[in-house]
Amino acid sequence: xxxxxxxxxxxxxxxxxxxxxxxxxxxxxxxxxxxxxxxxxxxxxxxxxxxxxxxxxxxxxxxxxxxxxxxxxxxxxxxxxxxxxxxxxxxxxxxxxxxxxxxxxxxxxxxxxxxxxxxxxxxxxxxxxxxxxxxxxxxxxxxxxxxxxxxxxxxxxxxxxxxxxxxxxxxxxxxxxxxxxxxxxxxxxxxxxxxxxxxxxxxxxxxxxxxxxxxxxxxxxxxxxxxxxxxxxxx
Numbered sequence: 001x002x003x004x005x006x007x008x009x010x011x012x013x014x015x016x017x018x019x020x021x022x023x024x025x026x027x028x029x030x031x032x033x034x035x036x037x038x039x040x041x042x043x044x045x046x047x048x049x050x051x052x053x054x055x056x057x058x059x060x061x062x063x064x065x066x067x068x069x070x071x072x073x074x075x076x077x078x079x080x081x082x083x084x085x086x087x088x089x090x091x092x093x094x095x096x097x098x099x100x101x102x103x104x105x106x107x108x109x110x111x112x113x114x115x116x117x118x119x120x121x122x123x124x125x126x127x128x129x130x131x132x133x134x135x136x137x138x139x140x141x142x143x144x145x146x147x148x149x150x151x152x153x154x155x156x157x158x159x160x161x162x163x164x165x166x167x168x169x170x171x172x173x174x175x176x177x178x179x180x181x182x183x184x185x186x187x188x189x190x191x192x193x194x195x196x197x198x199x200x201x202x203x204x205x206x207x208x209x210x211x212x213x214x215x216x217x218x219x220x221x222x223x224x225x226x227x228x229x230x231x232x233x234x235x
Contacts, residue, residue: 014051021046021055022227028062030209030220043227091115091136100124100149110134116141121149121201129154131210135190144196144203146170155192157207163194170198174205 022043029039042058049055096114098105099121106127107113112134119126119142128142131154144151144165155161163174172194194203208217 014049017052017055018046018049021049021058024059026220026224026227027209028059029223030212030216032211033062036219036223039223047230091138091140098126098128100126107133112136113140113142115139116143119144119146119151119196121146121151123148125150125152127152127154130159130192131156131208135159135192137190139191139193142192142194142196144194144198146196146198146201146203148199149201151201151203153192153194153203153205155205155207156209159190159192161192161194161205163203163205165194165196165198165203167198167202168200170201172198172203172205174203175207 025034025039025042025046028034029036034042046055046058049058091114092112093114095116095118098107098117098119100119101122101124103124104126105124106129108127108129110132113128113130113136115136117128117140119128121144126149128151142153161174163172165172174194194205196203206214206217208214209220212220
């Protein structure tokens with residue numbers, strides 16, 4: 001095992017680069033750059049790789065992105081995964097209202113949420129898709145008030161989500177599995193804060209990449225959990 005200079009690459013360093021490669025393959029798989037069979041083949045090859053060149057070769061033909069810094073010449077290992085894109089500056093609007101009465105409403109595509117977004121639903125449903133939204137740095141609030149209604153919020157993995165609301169015969173469904181952890185002091189990351197009250201309804205927060213269906217997201221998460229367990233056993 002050796003690095004670009006020909007010196008032997010310590011097993012710990014090779015293992016860290018292997019983990020970066022597998023995470024990059026996961027992202028390409030989520031973006032439909034490779035099919036599941038090819039994804040599994042490349043992950044298996046990553047586990048068998050004996051030097052950095054073999055790991056780089058697993059990514060060089062994939063579209064749309066440069067090699068991770070840890071796999072480029074002289075690159076350092078990253079301390080975190082790729083961060084969500086953030087729109088510079090403050091929110092364009094202070095407040096916005098999204099109302100659904102016996103019907104549906106929502107936002108999707110490329111849009112910029114207000115600092116406070118009020119979602120009101122009476123026997124209706126709303127969807128806020130934030131996967132391609134321009135998220136300003138700092139806190140973006142979503143305040144939901146639902147009566148026999150529902151709200152689905154779709155967030156790209158890696159964005160921090162805080163959820164705390166009151167529910168009567170309903171619920172706020174939120175998993176932290178793909179939410180970002182504590183704030184990074186060196187990065188003014190966006191935060192989605194969800195509050196409100198629900199009566200006979202619910203708020204559902206899911207994490208999906210742009211263009212990824214719910215079924216594809218569940219499959220991706222299963223593969224990611226499988227690879228994390230495998231990496232942990234390898235350590």
